[in-house]
Amino acid sequence: MSEAITQRLESTARQIRQHIIAMTHAANSGHPGGSLSAADMVTALFFKEMRIDPQNPRWTERDRFVLSKGHAAPVLYAALAERGFFPVEELKGLRQTGHFLQGHPDMKKVPGVDMSTGSLGQGLSAAIGMALGLRLDGKDARVWAILGDGELQEGQVWEAAMAAAHYKLDKLAIFVDINGLQIDGPVEEVMSSFPVLEKFQAFGWNTIEIDGHSMPAILDAIEVAKATTGRPTCVIARTIKGKGVSFMENQVGWHGTAPNAEQAATALKELQ
Amino acid sequence: MSKIATRDAYGRALARLGAEKADVVVLDADLAKSTKTIDFAKVYPERFFDMGIAEQNLMGTAAGLAAIGKIPFASTFAMFATGRAFEQIRNSIAYPKLNVKIAATHAGITVGEDGASHQTVEDIALMRVLPNMTVLAPADGPETEGAIRWAAEHTGPVYIRLGRLAVPVINEENYVFTPGKAVTLRQGKDVTIIATGLMVSVALEAAEALAAEGIGAEVLNIHTIKPIDAEAILASTARTGCVVTAEEHSVIGGLGSAVAEVLVEGQPVPMERVGLKDTFGESGKPAELLKKYGLTAEAVVAAARRSMERKR
Numbered sequence: 302m303s304e305a306i307t308q309r310l311e312s313t314a315r316q317i318r319q320h321i322i323a324m325t326h327a328a329n330s331g332h333p334g335g336s337l338s339a340a341d342m343v344t345a346l347f348f349k350e351m352r353i354d355p356q357n358p359r360w361t362e363r364d365r366f367v368l369s370k371g372h373a374a375p376v377l378y379a380a381l382a383e384r385g386f387f388p389v390e391e392l393k394g395l396r397q398t399g400h401f402l403q404g405h406p407d408m409k410k411v412p413g414v415d416m417s418t419g420s421l422g423q424g425l426s427a428a429i430g431m432a433l434g435l436r437l438d439g440k441d442a443r444v445w446a447i448l449g450d451g452e453l454q455e456g457q458v459w460e461a462a463m464a465a466a467h468y469k470l471d472k473l474a475i476f477v478d479i480n481g482l483q484i485d486g487p488v489e490e491v492m493s494s495f496p497v498l499e500k501f502q503a504f505g506w507n508t509i510e511i512d513g514h515s516m517p518a519i520l521d522a523i524e525v526a527k528a529t530t531g532r533p534t535c536v537i538a539r540t541i542k543g544k545g546v547s548f549m550e551n552q553v554g555w556h557g558t559a560p561n562a563e564q565a566a567t568a569l570k571e572l573q
Numbered sequence: 574m575s576k577i578a579t580r581d582a583y584g585r586a587l588a589r590l591g592a593e594k595a596d597v598v599v600l601d602a603d604l605a606k607s608t609k610t611i612d613f614a615k616v617y618p619e620r621f622f623d624m625g626i627a628e629q630n631l632m633g634t635a636a637g638l639a640a641i642g643k644i645p646f647a648s649t650f651a652m653f654a655t656g657r658a659f660e661q662i663r664n665s666i667a668y669p670k671l672n673v674k675i676a677a678t679h680a681g682i683t684v685g686e687d688g689a690s691h692q693t694v695e696d697i698a699l700m701r702v703l704p705n706m707t708v709l710a711p712a713d714g715p716e717t718e719g720a721i722r723w724a725a726e727h728t729g730p731v732y733i734r735l736g737r738l739a740v741p742v743i744n745e746e747n748y749v750f751t752p753g754k755a756v757t758l759r760q761g762k763d764v765t766i767i768a769t770g771l772m773v774s775v776a777l778e779a780a781e782a783l784a785a786e787g788i789g790a791e792v793l794n795i796h797t798i799k800p801i802d803a804e805a806i807l808a809s810t811a812r813t814g815c816v817v818t819a820e821e822h823s824v825i826g827g828l829g830s831a832v833a834e835v836l837v838e839g840q841p842v843p844m845e846r847v848g849l850k851d852t853f854g855e856s857g858k859p860a861e862l863l864k865k866y867g868l869t870a871e872a873v874v875a876a877a878r879r880s881m882e883r884k885r
Binding site: 361365407408409415416417419420422423424425426427428429430431432433434435437438456457460461463464467468 | 598619620622624625627629630632633634635636637638639640641642643645660661664665668669670
């Protein structure tokens with residue numbers, strides 16, 4: 302991958318992180334921690350990989366994206382706005398009564414959102430349905446999903462993991478955002494979902510582990526997923542919750558808390 | 574009178590639909606022989622997905638297929654469809670208004686010997702409360718075929734309640750299913766009997782018995798529980814002045830509750846509800862269970878008398 306492309310994507314990811322801070326601050330509500338941890342993966346998908354058309358959000362040939370960890374809506378909204386699905390100014394309407402940017406992704410209200418999510422553990426199943434449907438239609442579009450490591454505690458995820466491998470869905474790939482934290486504390490202490498890679502491997506998936514904040518590693522992982530046939534790919538992405546904002550990094554408290562004015566100013570400065 | 578289980582009519586309807594609509598796909602949870610989706614699977618194996626014993630993923634996968642433009646029929650026993658996967662239906666299907674048809678068989682106590690764990694007497698209540706969800710409970714084979722065909726044409730989530738037990742065919746083979754419209758099967762001026770599902774034929778029996786005593790019972794078949802035909806209910810009760818509801822479901826939250834809501838907001842009249850009285854079922858032969866839990870023509874007749882006595 303050329304250095305120029307990597308640098309452009311890293312710069313976009315910084316911009317998206319700034320939006321995450323600004324919009325959650327404006328809403329005085331929302332989930333900055335898990336949005337920041339997923340920002341690099343979302344950027345790689347929306348600004349490099351996925352075939353999508355902001356002018357035609359329902360284009361039938363498009364690649365699909367499911368944010369299974371739906372509380373990270375700010376990162377998805379920021380990417381969609383930057384990508385041109387709606388004006389960037391709308392981001393400050395997040396979570397406001399009457400505004401289309403719901404607290405969790407709503408496919409009926411937000412252009413570019415392919416699946417409504419928010420209740421954890423349900424996104425992968427929808428992604429499977431999409432992959433099956435696209436295959437039936439003979440389309441070569443791909444389905445991407447991002448799951449959280451806390452989310453893996455939901456049994457439905459493993460029902461879905463079984464089905465995706467059983468139906469050999471090689472156009473489906475997921476990133477598991479392993480930031481290690483959930484609301485009540487470290488995932489390992491609350492209810493360990495680890496080891497994740499071995500579990501998906503045992504279910505029959507192609508697995509690969511990367512640093513989820515390394516743009517070259519993310520882009521390589523995408524290529525691995527695309528080159529894999531006969532089974533879905535699970536990218537285990539090691540990340541840092543709150544990545545990019547010093548006082549948010551690895552802090553349990555920043556799961557569902559918005560920064561105040563002072564914190565937002567500091568964070569935005571760090572993300573320049 | 575010939576008999577057929579609504580699940581059998583479902584399997585037949587699915588196979589026909591498969592030929593007409595290439596977008597129809599069917600999902601099951603290891604119960605294809607029981608739900609009769611096997612009739613579709615045999616002819617269109619590439620459009621049939623057995624999801625295994627995993628109802629939550631079944632519903633989510635159906636949602637994803639609908640998001641691509643497919644018309645998925647997601648089938649399993651009513652208990653597991655509505656109970657186990659309730660929140661998946663709510664958040665992945667009803668909330669995004671995805672075009673999923675939940676065809677749930679083995680509803681009610683007439684699943685019989687399997688007992689309370691498999692007898693759903695609360696599914697209508699669970700589905701009725703969901704915004705965007707249409708709730709159908711066909712009374713016989715022809716009505717089931719009509720309901721399935723309509724569901725495939727309609728855009729949006731539909732719940733179709735089906736049974737395991739063979740029930741009398743009360744409608745003609747060329748019956749036309751009209752969603753949201755009550756069917757007046759019999760006219761009368763003394764009492765209105767409103768029934769759904771297999772209780773429709775029981776209500777007709779009760780009306781016969783009442784007629785023998787000179788009591789005119791009007792019988793309405795409510796195959797669409799949501800949206801309910803408030804107009805027909807109010808028009809009938811305005812003539813008769815009292816009502817009985819009959820359903821193979823808890824009296825809490827189902828047809829009885831839906832009719833009560835209509836009457837209270839429209840024109841209240843004395844009302845009696847035939848259904849399960851806040852109880853789980855138990856193992857046994859369907860006919861014996863129907864008797865034990867008061868879902869018989871005699872019980873409907875008794876309720877009609879009580880309702881009439883309460884008229885001012």
